[in-house]
Amino acid sequence: MTIYEKIDRCHKAISEVRPFEGHMLKQLKDYYRIGLTWSSNAIEGNTLTISETKVVLEDGLTIGGRPLRDFYETVGHGQAYDFMFTLIGERRITVEDIKTMHRLFYKSIDEANAGTWRKESVIVSGTGYVFPRPQEIEGQMRKLEKWVKSERNNYHPVTFAALLHLKFVSIHPFIDGNGRTSRLIMNLALIQDGYQLAIIPPVLRPEYNDTIRQYQNKGKSEPFCEFIAERVYETQKEIMRLLHIPLDLA
Structure with a gap:
């Protein structure tokens, strides 16, 4: 059984207990707000x-001995996560949505560059990939927006979300925060189509980055798509455990 077949089996089982609403929806949203914010940061x-992230998000407290930037990143990511959920019923991902998400995440760190395309070229360590020049970013992002509208239904929802992440992070439109924004819009695409979040634990950072580099340097998207599919499947299994849904993959 392929990873996508497993995902679809789990998706069907979870869908049978939908809709999540009221207190249950809030519990699930809050649970993954902490997990996604911590892992992505x-x-x-x-x-x-993760315990300190919970304290920051739920109590608004700073953590002694930690950099203030770490606090701002956590609060900002939580706000961007909340905004992501306001778009759950839209099935749209626009340039303006992406800018808003970045602005919420980044405004307390660097207000001048929050939600604004970078004005300088970037070089990312670990890759020889050449990112678009600043004057090319607006055109590339509008092209991405059109791709979302025209191509979304041509892919499995998990593959589409993974490809969206790859395309966005390879444009690298902001001066900083591109990785976190790419993971937010990927997860936005997933929840809009009724799928669970792809949460990437820090221990998998080398594999995560390697599969991105395979796309940027060799044009191979399959390793990253498979990697993200595995992360969605892990979240599905966790949801099923939390909701006492039997997992039958026979």
Whole structure:
């Protein structure tokens, strides 16, 4: 059985207990707000633990001995996550949505560059990939927006979400925060289509980055799509465990 067949089996089983609403919906949303914020920030070097992330998001407290930036990244990501859920029923992902998401995440870190395309070229360590020049970004992002509208139904929802992440992070439109924004819009695509989040634990950072580089340097998207599919499947299994849904893959 392929990973996509497993995902579709789980998706069907979870869909049978939908809709999630009321207290249950809030519980699930809050549960993954902490997990996604912590993991996405940790991949980028944020030093807060998952317990400290919970304290920041739920109590609004700073953590003694931790950089203030780590606090701002956590609060900002939580706000961007909340905005992501306001778009759950839209099945749209526009340039303006992406800018808003980045602005919410980044405004307390660097207000001048929050939600604004970068004005300088970038070089990312670990890859020889040449990112678009600043003057090319607006056109590339509008092209991506059109791709979302025209191609979304031509892919499995999990594959589409993974490809959206790859395309966005390879444009690298912001001066900073592109990785976190790419994971947010990927997960937005997933929840809009009724799928679970893809949460990437920091321990898998080398594999995550390697599969991105395979796309950027060799044009191979399959390794990354498979990697993301595995992460969605893990979340599905966790949801099924939390909701006491039998897992039958026979």
